[in-house]
Amino acid sequence: MFFSLPLEDVCDSLEKSTQSNLRISEIIEYLAAAPSKVVLVDNTSSQEIANSYPQILGEKISIVTPNKKAFSSSRKLWEDIFTAATPGTHVYHESSVGAGLPIISTLKDLIDTGDEILKIEGVFSGTMSFLFDSFAPVKGSGGSWSAEVKRARELGFTEPDPRDDLNGLDVARKLTILARLVGMQVDSPTSFPVQSLIPKELEDAASADEFLMNLPKFDAQMEEIKVSAEKEGKVVRYVGSITVATNEIRVGVEKFSCSHPISTLKGGDNIISFHTKRYSNSPLIIQGAGAGGDVTAMGVTGDLIKVIRQLS
Template sequence: MSLPRQVSIAVIGAGGVGKAFLSQLAKLTTNLSRSPSTPTHLSLIWLSTSKKALYHADYKTLNNWESELSASSTTPLPPAELAEYLVKAPGKVVLVDNTSNQDVADSYPLFLKKGISIVTPNKKAFSSTFSLWTSIFDAAGNGKGNGGYVFHESSVGAGLPVISTLKELVETGDEVVKIEGVFSGTMSFLFNSFQPTSGSGGGKFSAEVKKAKDLGYTEPDPRDDLNGLDVARKLTILARLAGLEVESPTSFPVQSLIPKELESCTSGDDFLARLPEFDGQMDELKAAAEKEGKVVRFVGSVNVPKGEVKVGLEKFDKSHPIAALKGSDNIIAFYTKRYGDNPLIIQGAGAGGEVTAMGVTGDLIKVLRLLQ
């Protein structure tokens, strides 16, 4: 299959993941242009952050984007106007959305219908309302439509091949019975240090939360991790891919680790200052698990036959793969008809700019293969 000669690339988001992706894109551009059979020329024609945009009316390639973006005083176009701009660009167009922006996510069907392909780690596009999910795949060329292609490997498990594996299981006719795992690098790190499987037990829960924040594992406000919503979004995506019509990440039980009394704290710092008052509750959970020779972990699970999805704390034997995780690793186990009692397990770094960007770049390569 011959690759297209020219593909225009538009990138939204130049933070941690965005910067890592742009550096991977530069290498990919060089490699593809040197292909002896069908050289492909990737041209970065749009780059925007939440406040600034960099682009030219004549679709000239952006070469010195870092210095030009910081000097730019141009504000980004709203999604509908951006779609109009991109649709007239030379060759095929791929939009890379490296944000978690809901407005951009809501516009995916619009971009896809215009033949613009999308690659993204944006969980909100695939975990908000079921109707948005349906609209996206009704429009996409790799869904039911004949528009652009859409891939979102990095929306679950960063660079780990979680989504592609699940899709392959389903598409080859295997029956997925259960999906279970640790889906948050933050929660993984937190509980691996709060109750390690070997050696002495970790520190107080509040101290471990503070340590995780100081090391950069949590969001600036740790409550954004502790409320369980990040994991719930990922579970929503996997449940839908497994065939369940999950309405939203708040339509099933999600255990929040934020004490009721601290939900109204005015800031993350205020929350951290008061969290030690509630260490007793977590100490009790830890002691109860220890008595059974188990450890506490924050997990998500999808029971496909029962149509049940849940997120929260569970106890595991110390020999269980979920208990034995190290650092901030993710682990996802697929229990299926074919794999029987021994699940197919995917494990590794589930967070971080470089690995997340790798999933996005991998998706871009998939789109380039499909574009003719």
């Protein structure tokens, strides 16, 4: 027996519920039997649910999700998802890159209107944006690397274990999604160079606290990178780039002039520039908060509204 929950009470109702969690197969079976058209909103980061997308779509259930894993894992899963999305069934995942920023929709519009994508470049992580603006600001000296990582964690800019941000995989997943949308054949987010900012000696630290306790021992490595850029009148930032002509994807630390838009990012903002044939002299730039509950919810809700309109 299943029943609807009032939106205003849904969190409280779920918390008090004594029902056991349904298996994914049971959820699909239930939704497939619905008398009207159905949209599944997946707000998890579950690989298991992502792997079920082709089956869900095969039951004529549309999907709206910010789940990056569905679109950045194996290329086979990517192909299976969009093969299963037959006419009348929709997959929207705007928030899988940039939360509420219109990155995916803009890229699709550029491609659909006949523009040629040459390069995509930017800061794709709110965590890395905050860290590098604090560590290597355009004006001032910034704190030590370990101190800034610790502060970012205390302020909620990192995952509970900062290594989940510092390994670069989150950025690599976003680049994988965009590259596939452009038409590049990307096997996985580990199939191209991704610079991890985790010292090898600390990769296997038993806990986040142990990692942070030992991180100051490696401050000199990051300080050397920062000072090298300063000698050239530049700052360092953690960026991702896709160069279509050479089929190249890169994620890591790069130097930028102090006047470059990437250098002047503040807080946890993202910035993504599209260099295209149409926007050849000056790239099309999208900038703003790329993480956070409110903006991610906006992106997911916006996608849901689009799907509902198409199903109506």
